[in-house]
Amino acid sequence: MNSDLGFVLMLLGAAIVMFIVGRPRMDGVALLVIVILPLSGIVSIEETLTGFADPNIILIAALFVIGEGLVRTGVAQRMGDWLAATAGQSEARMIVLLMIIVAGVGSVMSSTGVVAIFIPIVLRIAARSGTNPGRLMMPLSIAALISGMMTLVATAPNLVVHGELERRGFEGFGFFSFTAFGIPMLVLAVVYMLFARRFLTSEKAADVPNGPQFSTWIDQYALAGREHRLQIRPGSPMIGQSLGELDLRSSEGLTILAIERRQRLGRQLVQPRADKRLASGDILLIDYFGPQGDVGDIVRRFGLRDLPLSGAYYTDYAQEIGMAEVMVPAGSDLIGKSLVESQFRTHHDLSVIGVKRGRDAISDSLGHVELALGDTLLVVGPWKAVTRLQGDFNHLIVLDLPRESTEVLPAPDRAPFALAALALMIVMMVTGIVPNLTAALIACLMMGLFGCVDFKSAYRAIHWQSLVLIVGMLPFSIALQRTGGVDIAAQALLDTAGAAGPHLILASIFVVTAGLGLFVSNTATAVLMAPVALGVADALGASPYPFAMTVALAASAAFMTPVSSPVNTLVVGPGRYRFIDFVKIGTPLALIALCVCVVMVPIILPF
Template identity: 35%
Template sequence: MFSLVVTLLVLAVSMFFFVQGKIRSDIVALCSLVILMVFDVVTVDEALEGFSNPIVLMILGLFVVGGAIFRTGLARVAGQKIVKIAGDKESVLFVVIMLVTGFIGAFVGNTGTAALMLPIVMSVAAGAKSGPKRFLMPMAFACSIGGMLTLIGTPPNMVINEALIKAGYPSLKLFSFTPIGIVVLLLIIFALLPASHLLCKKTEEKKSNKRKNKSLNELAEEYRLSRNVTRVRVRYDSPLIGRSFAELKLPTHYNLTVIEVDHPSRGKFFGEGRQELAGPTSVAYGDDILYMMGDIEDVKRFSKEMSAPILSEKEAERESFHFRNWGIAEVLVMPDSSFINRNVMETNLRAQYGVNLLGIQRNGEYIIHGLTEKNLESRDTLLVQGTWENIRKLSSSNTEWIVLGEPLESAAAVPLDHKMPFAAAILVLMVILMVTNAVSSVAAVLIAALLMVLTGCFRNVEDAYKSINWESTVLIAAMLPMSTALEKTGVSGIIANALVEYLGTIGPYALLAGIYYTTSIVTIFISNTATAVLLTPIAMSAAAGLGVSPYPFLFAVTVSASCCFISPFSTPPNALVMNAGRYTFNDYLKIGGPLQFGMGFIMTFVLPLFFPF
């Protein structure tokens, strides 16, 4: 009885912190694991069993394989080529984006797929009448659905496979999930094709018709750069002359940033090169014009102390931003970026990446002033300025951010990594090994991961380790003993018996619907992986209690865990596209709510067709 109470309390507290989200999910899971171990609910061996579980080892290997596909540019090039086939027809473009995203999601994790497809979709949808807003949310849904196409596509698939093996059933094959995955993907496409128009209001569509692409000047106007940039002219007696901007430490001393330097004297003889992108090594000369970002009061203080008078409005009108050798771009901070909760100054964007931070878009608001005092948050959109080459290089830092709106032509012009053929060959080898059962699925994935490293698909071994999402890995390893505790203490049996008692008497279809909707509701609040770990033993017990096959019930768990569309925070792809698509919480309720619960009704009757009771 004591163990039962402890398990229920730990489960309740864990779910509370999962929902609250203020503490990392892996830390919550580890704390739960330690408490269960300390109170002897699970033995030490049972507690640590999750870290050697085949699921965890396979997920580690898949992160490495997916990272190599990502870093060599294989997935990006494939996505660009296929999406480009759609042309200008919105309906065709919508379907192709969904199919391509789903296909990539079958082999790359949903977060990686979203990070890969987001800039591509932003680029190809920029010319569409309704703009990218119509495509981004459906693309996020397709990222999660794509994981249902293969055994290795998403952790919940591997969780139910492990449960079947543990119960003495044969292991599922690589493509055992494919028929269901295809049905779900096609249903989602069929439902969203007309419904996605609701995401674009008529006023937005008219606006998009007038403006097919957001130009650099329009992007600057959106962030009100012209209204927040003050121009000053450097006098010949100014203490600025001959000193680098890094030495002056303007952000620290004045809370200001120089984003551009205009050399009028140089322009008299050399028309090109008059404008210079400000950087740490930039030096100002007499008569130069500096473009200062910051509060006007700080500019006035700087102007007085540095003998750099502010230009009058009449003089300033003749000056404008120059997009010749440099440009601006929006960058979306990834949920697992190392920059989250770090001060803007600590990121050292200018020195490390050669770009200037001009503004932050957070929850629909634009932050222009006091940037040096801000800490970056997950899903912030940053407006950065730099040379075109440096802006393109930002795309290579896939674990930190996503560059939005990168021109498709520019992305295609970047030289392809010479290791791309190796990544493609290794991926094909992994699939062949898994399909033919030449080796176990875990061995096939680990072989592929090692080959990716040995053939140089990563810059170094450390880069391969960086591709692993350790939070997700530790979460699964630490939560697996929770399912053991639920079984040992009888919690799974109690819940399963209640479902069987109230729904089983109606029939297996009612019980299947109960399992599906229970999973669906829980997934709204906690991750789909944690949900699958918790609901899988309940589904197994419920099937046993009714004396029917566990397959449809377990597939109901994994399908429901992957089909969570009602909340922007239920899956990483949903969260990633929220800022980029300027969606509100109501957009997810309006589109995702009917979709999520309607899918449950359909799956209740479709799943038994593939996996009879």
């Protein structure tokens, strides 16, 4: 061993120790490598920084932005809602559907981002069904890791191995090169988790989040039964009239909360301002404070159609229509005035649908109730208007916002455009019309053009820590090749398992990669092991693809410790897991992945 190789190995060992102890954080370790490694003279400072110009690094950043577009437009959340509705009370069905959905979504966006999205969804489902969250969080993390075996862009290690192939002059992997291995692995993992979930039990049940929600206020203010969706039929006397001219609150005891209009690309909720004129086909979302039998008379007189509702007091409109509880403070201009006199909706774009004086809700018609100091009002309207109230301390004090406010999507109406951008990117990557990076950048531009993301959210979505980690570890690959370290490692593998044939060599590469991944990021592991695997292939005179694929699959099989991947780390708290839980559940699954790899890789990618 020469002195240069000794220095590189010493620095690599120090980096691994810092990764294990977690100090400094991973990107800090990568920056130390970028600074220290050029001091040896083995690589230049320019070479240590070339990773920032690597197309795969830019591609990973672009995929983070695309994933953010899917989050902001609610594509991922709608999948979660569908999951809850479809699985019902069956834990087994929940696990199967959860793993399939997470693996599918994770195949086109960051697995870490997928887990971050689904943790609150799973917690809500667990609280609603009485299921222990520990029975669902482990399947969530496992499915997210397996999603890395689905497509080329599913996880950073795939792109690292793909980039190493291209640097060696080989053609990289295709978009679906991994799918043939990922689908069988997902099926086996689902079956395994249906059996292994019995070992994921703890005494404490799922926590119910604190704070009120829509259903709380629906009960407190007796709102149930007051909501109606009334559609304006052709020939209605309302057509062409403005809401100010109709004055339905004073004349009919009817408060219009929003107007639903059908557009070419879906529905649009229009704010019910006084100058807004009604058209045939408009659907009025109303709060009716009066005898319910009289609604039928209103429907007949105004030429309306009473449409069915799918959620209690418009909870199915929670993305567009918000609620808040506010109090009338001392000095407020509202004191002594009725809601009609104060023109509350005109000034705030919100409707008052409930008033409490002390602990008791006022049961009279609210329009002409004079407001007093300390009255509590329940307001409803667009979330933007609810948010504006938080800065209006002179007139109203916001007492509480519902839990639903934390789940409001910035651009829910942009979901079709986000899906179109994603589909176009996949088509371009699969067909090879343009390079993968170009396809991803086009999708990012489409996301921005159609309002799925903005510059602020795009920059915030990029996981800079992961990018710096990859860039900082890439110089090790160059240094190990230049000092002969890769050749030594490849020869060691050949000396250990070469006589037993290439299948055992694949198994050895998998075990070493997974072993490093016990304590080191799977991305860093792929950076270190990809050149070694290709060196082994070169020494054997074999195709590089089965060996490169083995590294990628082993890097995604990071099931065995909570520090193997950020995906595992995220679920430790919500699932209340211990270190041993990952060892107990993850080790058998890693052995299953090893068998899948050794059996299937040589069949699909011959030596």
